[in-house]
Amino acid sequence: xxxxxxxxxxxxxxxxxxxxxxxxxxxxxxxxxxxxxxxxxxxxxxxxxxxxxxxxxxxxxxxxxxxxxxxxxxxxxxxxxxxxxxxxxxxxxxxxxxxxxxxxxxxxxxxxxxxxxxxxxxxxxxxxxxxxxxxxxxxxxxxxxxxxxxxxxxxxxxxxxxxxxxxxxxxxxxxxxxxxxxxxxxxxxxxxxxxxxxxxxxxxxxxxxxxxxxxxxxxxxxxxxxxxxxxxxxxxxxxxxxxxxxxxxxxxxxxxxxxxxxxxxxxxxxxxxxxxxxxxxxxxxxxxxxxxxxxxxxxxxxxxxxxxxxxxxxxxxxxxxxxxxxxxxxxxxxxxxxxxxxxxxxxxxxxxxxxxxxxxxxxxxxxxxxxxxxxxxxxxxxxxxxxxxxxxxxxxxxxxxxxxxxxxxxxxxxxxxxxxxxxxxxxxxxxxxxxxxxxxxxxxxxxxxxxxxx
Amino acid sequence: xxxxxxxxxxxxxxxxxxxxxxxxxxxxxxxxxxxxxxxxxxxxxxxxxxxxxxxxxxxxxxxxxxxxxxxxxxxxxxxxxxxxxxxxxxxxxxxxxxxxxxxxxxxxxxxxxxxxxxxxxxxxxxxxxxxxxxxxxxxxxxxxxxxxxxxxxxxxxxxxxxxxxxxxxxxxxxxxxxxxxxxxxxxxxxxxxxxxxxxxxxxxxxxxxxxxxxxxxxxxxxxxxxxxxxxxxxxxxxxxxxxxxxxxxxxxxxxxxxxxxxxxxxxxxxxxxxxxxxxxxxxxxxxxxxxxxx
Numbered sequence: 001x002x003x004x005x006x007x008x009x010x011x012x013x014x015x016x017x018x019x020x021x022x023x024x025x026x027x028x029x030x031x032x033x034x035x036x037x038x039x040x041x042x043x044x045x046x047x048x049x050x051x052x053x054x055x056x057x058x059x060x061x062x063x064x065x066x067x068x069x070x071x072x073x074x075x076x077x078x079x080x081x082x083x084x085x086x087x088x089x090x091x092x093x094x095x096x097x098x099x100x101x102x103x104x105x106x107x108x109x110x111x112x113x114x115x116x117x118x119x120x121x122x123x124x125x126x127x128x129x130x131x132x133x134x135x136x137x138x139x140x141x142x143x144x145x146x147x148x149x150x151x152x153x154x155x156x157x158x159x160x161x162x163x164x165x166x167x168x169x170x171x172x173x174x175x176x177x178x179x180x181x182x183x184x185x186x187x188x189x190x191x192x193x194x195x196x197x198x199x200x201x202x203x204x205x206x207x208x209x210x211x212x213x214x215x216x217x218x219x220x221x222x223x224x225x226x227x228x229x230x231x232x233x234x235x236x237x238x239x240x241x242x243x244x245x246x247x248x249x250x251x252x253x254x255x256x257x258x259x260x261x262x263x264x265x266x267x268x269x270x271x272x273x274x275x276x277x278x279x280x281x282x283x284x285x286x287x288x289x290x291x292x293x294x295x296x297x298x299x300x301x302x303x304x305x306x307x308x309x310x311x312x313x314x315x316x317x318x319x320x321x322x323x324x325x326x327x328x329x330x331x332x333x334x335x336x337x338x339x340x341x342x343x344x345x346x347x348x349x350x351x352x353x354x355x356x357x358x359x360x361x362x363x364x365x366x367x368x369x370x371x372x373x374x375x376x377x378x379x380x381x382x383x384x385x386x387x388x389x390x391x392x393x394x395x396x397x398x399x400x401x402x403x404x405x406x407x408x409x410x411x412x413x414x415x416x417x418x419x420x421x422x423x424x425x426x427x428x429x430x431x432x433x434x435x436x437x438x439x440x441x442x443x444x445x446x447x448x449x450x451x452x453x454x
Numbered sequence: 455x456x457x458x459x460x461x462x463x464x465x466x467x468x469x470x471x472x473x474x475x476x477x478x479x480x481x482x483x484x485x486x487x488x489x490x491x492x493x494x495x496x497x498x499x500x501x502x503x504x505x506x507x508x509x510x511x512x513x514x515x516x517x518x519x520x521x522x523x524x525x526x527x528x529x530x531x532x533x534x535x536x537x538x539x540x541x542x543x544x545x546x547x548x549x550x551x552x553x554x555x556x557x558x559x560x561x562x563x564x565x566x567x568x569x570x571x572x573x574x575x576x577x578x579x580x581x582x583x584x585x586x587x588x589x590x591x592x593x594x595x596x597x598x599x600x601x602x603x604x605x606x607x608x609x610x611x612x613x614x615x616x617x618x619x620x621x622x623x624x625x626x627x628x629x630x631x632x633x634x635x636x637x638x639x640x641x642x643x644x645x646x647x648x649x650x651x652x653x654x655x656x657x658x659x660x661x662x663x664x665x666x667x668x669x670x671x672x673x674x675x676x677x678x679x680x681x682x683x684x685x686x687x688x689x690x691x692x693x694x695x696x697x698x699x700x701x702x703x704x705x706x707x708x709x710x711x712x713x714x715x716x717x718x719x720x721x722x723x724x725x726x727x728x729x730x731x732x733x734x735x736x737x738x739x740x741x742x743x744x745x746x747x748x
Contacts, residue, residue, distance in 0.1 A: 243492035301715040308663040354704040
């Protein structure tokens, strides 16, 4: 919820009617407008009382603070969310995904998990991966924990989450990894000893059992001067996860409850050690506001499904997803290929390209730029009609690329067949299926017809 | 102290009872948002396994193999799904309609399945307005009193199907293409002669990576309108037909294990958005999601 300029103005000197112009703007209201859009800083007004200044700082602060963990290409930036439900605007910053390694695990297991940090997955032209490693101390040997920190530092460029109860060990791990901007997990039990030795700029996660204790610890950390906080309510069930994440997000956004004005962390291992169930819990964390999600392990299948889900939920509903408008050659398309035409709406493209690939037959897929509209919507707005299709077929010189001058239309726009025949007199226009799922059958039948004609 | 952050909502989705005597189950029944047990009563979630009334040639090869022993007998398939795999409901797809089997024959087949299993049955046509309007009323009549859930009922054919379903004591599925306003519009039409607490909304579904974000937000918005804004015209349970969508993805066709994960992840996400019934094709994904939510 953005702050209203008129509410800011009331707090400015003389109820915002001083209009001294010393800030460089014509009126106090103009200054207030700029403040609301974060286009100017408060110190440009030299007449603010300390009280008014504090009040404005509080008003202008994002309800959920922006926090970053890690460095460089692997940096995870979370927070500054604005809505409870994605259709109300969008969810802005996808949760950082972390794999948890315990120093008590065998070293083969350390290495296997470190290898998974190198996995990546591309979909809709975006690369996703797990960018964080959470290191927990389950062995009795502090040296082992530090050895694990060193190994992860040496073999990955991932961000680190440090989970160790003993203050000295936690601080030593921080020293060893501070160049990586790690997230240091603090509890009520070790808070006093850890907080006094950590720089105030460090990213700190408040881990507490339950929401009341969490608000308390978060308040203490704030008081001690820490700003880059993450909240972990230690949810121990799916119901707990839903309650904790919803209440924290709601309290921050709708009630401006400052102790909860930070991104959150969810450790799936607190609910179950079953990694299949952890994957589903992670899906709930993705849908319901978690800022960091920590899993014990992940299979290749779950890796892809989870990152796909994350991309879905964090897709901006205000922008239709598109693919580049061009001719895509599928299944090693050559002069024997069939030409299919569709829109550049990403979901249409993926459905059609996927099924065309399933056919195992060579295909040129022509994706018309419809601004991301699907076939029927694009037809009704005129971005997918006989003229625009004919123009693209000519521009791409498709007639020189294929032996069979046959162009397959989506079944939903069968009605433009006649007009397209007039636009492209050298081509035979065929009406394809309505559903992409029927394409493999359609394409293999077309191939048979061509063979029997030859 | 944290009590002040909890909310009470004015709207309510009533319980929907399906099935004949001795086989009854309750779907939904809630006065809060999905999984918000910390501030209200959450609804009962039900899991259906899909069965085809004729051999399903277009199913993924893994599924064909998996059901090889039963796929030629809808009764045996349905019985195994309910008794061995733990389905709460059987979702019977009337694929025999594609072959233009006479309506009376299809309806007799539905009755045999409904009588063979100890759980309620959802009967689903092709989504083609004329064919469904010709067959589904016959099913409703032949299965009179079995308290089936019958669909899809579309804007174009609702009167032909829903009036007969009402007369014979069935609930219906109202289907609209992923739009809250269309859902409202069809429910307003139905509400003139059909009790809306006996209507289940099917706003269509997409698999993860294939438009799930649309399906997710459509369901979420319908449920928010019903519960938070007390919109009486949308106070119906929701169904997500996940199996078909998940198993036609490139991922599921490449690899059976990926298909199971895709089906489970999609189904669970839609339950979070507000689905009350999910239909699946593989018992492994059913068990994973059921274990998670129960």
